[in-house]
Amino acid sequence: MKQRPYHHGDLRNTLIETGIELINEEGLGGFSLRKVAAKCGVSHAAPYGHFKDVQQLLAAMGEHVTAQFTASLQASVEGQTEPLSAMEKLGTAYIAFFGQHPAYLPFLFFQSGITIQVDGGEEDAPAYPPFAVFRTTGCRLFRSLGLPPERDGQMLMAYWSLVHGVASLQSSSGIRYSGNWQEVWQVILQSGGTEDEINRS
Amino acid sequence: MKQRPYHHGDLRNTLIETGIELINEEGLGGFSLRKVAAKCGVSHAAPYGHFKDVQQLLAAMGEHVTAQFTASLQASVEGQTEPLSAMEKLGTAYIAFFGQHPAYLPFLFFQSGITIQVDGGEEDAPAYPPFAVFRTTGCRLFRSLGLPPERDGQMLMAYWSLVHGVASLQSSSGIRYSGNWQEVWQVILQSGGTEDEINRS
DNA sequence: TCTTATATCTTGCCAGTGTCAAGATTAATT
DNA sequence: AATTAATCTTGACACTGGCAAGATATAAGA
Numbered sequence: 158m159k160q161r162p163y164h165h166g167d168l169r170n171t172l173i174e175t176g177i178e179l180i181n182e183e184g185l186g187g188f189s190l191r192k193v194a195a196k197c198g199v200s201h202a203a204p205y206g207h208f209k210d211v212q213q214l215l216a217a218m219g220e221h222v223t224a225q226f227t228a229s230l231q232a233s234v235e236g237q238t239e240p241l242s243a244m245e246k247l248g249t250a251y252i253a254f255f256g257q258h259p260a261y262l263p264f265l266f267f268q269s270g271i272t273i274q275v276d277g278g279e280e281d282a283p284a285y286p287p288f289a290v291f292r293t294t295g296c297r298l299f300r301s302l303g304l305p306p307e308r309d310g311q312m313l314m315a316y317w318s319l320v321h322g323v324a325s326l327q328s329s330s331g332i333r334y335s336g337n338w339q340e341v342w343q344v345i346l347q348s349g350g351t352e353d354e355i356n357r358s
Numbered sequence: 359m360k361q362r363p364y365h366h367g368d369l370r371n372t373l374i375e376t377g378i379e380l381i382n383e384e385g386l387g388g389f390s391l392r393k394v395a396a397k398c399g400v401s402h403a404a405p406y407g408h409f410k411d412v413q414q415l416l417a418a419m420g421e422h423v424t425a426q427f428t429a430s431l432q433a434s435v436e437g438q439t440e441p442l443s444a445m446e447k448l449g450t451a452y453i454a455f456f457g458q459h460p461a462y463l464p465f466l467f468f469q470s471g472i473t474i475q476v477d478g479g480e481e482d483a484p485a486y487p488p489f490a491v492f493r494t495t496g497c498r499l500f501r502s503l504g505l506p507p508e509r510d511g512q513m514l515m516a517y518w519s520l521v522h523g524v525a526s527l528q529s530s531s532g533i534r535y536s537g538n539w540q541e542v543w544q545v546i547l548q549s550g551g552t553e554d555e556i557n558r559s
Numbered sequence: 560t561c562t563t564a565t566a567t568c569t570t571g572c573c574a575g576t577g578t579c580a581a582g583a584t585t586a587a588t589t
Numbered sequence: 590a591a592t593t594a595a596t597c598t599t600g601a602c603a604c605t606g607g608c609a610a611g612a613t614a615t616a617a618g619a
Contacts, residue, residue, distance in 0.1 A: 322523025
């Protein structure tokens with residue numbers, strides 16, 4: 158039996174992955190730095206060599222999960238030729254992701270210190286990766302529907318907010334809605350396909 | 359100087375209100391049972407006479423805040439004769455509430471153990487009070503637009519999800535969207551006003 | 560009124576948490 | 590080989606939620 162060497166070798170990454178495992182197993186409330194350290198077979202203060210804070214570990218975990226989230230969204234639209242179908246698949250994937258990982262929503266959006274940066278006009282900060290998938294897929298749809306590009310921002314934020322709201326309401330509180338969610342967020346997609354006048358201020 | 363009597367007199371309610379104050383001052387992360395107790399001028403174990411858990415205190419606080427929330431929504435539609443305008447005002451009030459109390463969204467929807475019960479068809483459990491305002495206001499609008507009542511569920515959940523999503527994205531992560539939010543959630547309201555065919559499954 | 564019982568609050572304690580400081584151990588560099 | 594730097598451990602501190610036992614005030618019964 159070879160016991161672990163004094164130096165772990167790749168503790169930083171192991172902490173991140175083990176921390177994510179812990180959140181999936183015990184939820185966000187069951188997370189603690191000392192549990193993660195113990196799960197890695199390391200003393201309770203070892204993480205402080207790699208993260209100055211518990212918040213910093215959570216932020217690193219958040220980035221890791223966000224990358225998986227982005228990849229999941231990307232995969233959902235890969236190879237979709239029909240723009241409307243792609244947008245629907247994207248919404249489904251968004252909600253399914255948080256349905257399969259109930260702890261991720263409070264974790265990603267309230268605990269991990271990740272900041273969501275949508276295109277802010279003049280400030281050219283890197284966009285929030287999941288939103289970039291929305292923008293790519295959405296703009297493709299809007300062009301195919303002949304919508305003016307000026308409305309892209311509105312439509313994107315509307316669809317994103319709607320999908321995010323569905324995910325939140327489903328994931329957070331034990332919401333019971335007997336209807337079909339898919340029909341719900343198709344409401345907004347149908348709205349884009351019509352030629353309603355937009356002459357209210 | 360009259361020091362407080364041994365028996366507080368109304369500790370249960372004071373704990374609830376002081377706990378809400380604490381959350382508003384220090385955020386959800388800064389909340390602790392002992393801080394609340396100290397703020398009430400009472401020992402750290404006194405709350406256990408009124409709540410078996412910290413979760414139970416949080417739940418009671420959540421109900422209290424939910425009541426305020428409901429009142430705020432109700433006030434926003436009071437006296438509104440135009441159905442569309444009422445629905446817009448309702449959405450604005452929903453988002454404004456969490457904009458003014460940034461700590462309430464994670465608190466209400468992830469921490470406090472309140473359960474959100476939407477009309478579940480056969481089970482006649484009490485509906486989530488804020489949603490009841492949505493239903494009243496929404497159905498009034500949908501009737502005035504001549505929409506079939508079968509679509510009420512979809513439309514209500516869509517609008518609620520959208521507004522909730524906007525509130526979440528705004529309140530949770532430091533989201534930066536340079537556009538006009540009001541235009542965003544009008545997208546979905548406009549969708550109801552048209553006669554698009556609904557013959558997709 | 561005096562005693563008893565009940566509700567309420569306090570003190571003291573425990574395990575668990577995040578965080579820091581000091582020391583121990585190993586890897587890297589010269 | 591000797592020194593330096595990186596990494597991990599141990600021990601401590603203040604804070605947290607929760608429990609048990611005792612103190613105190615109110616209510617009820619004689």
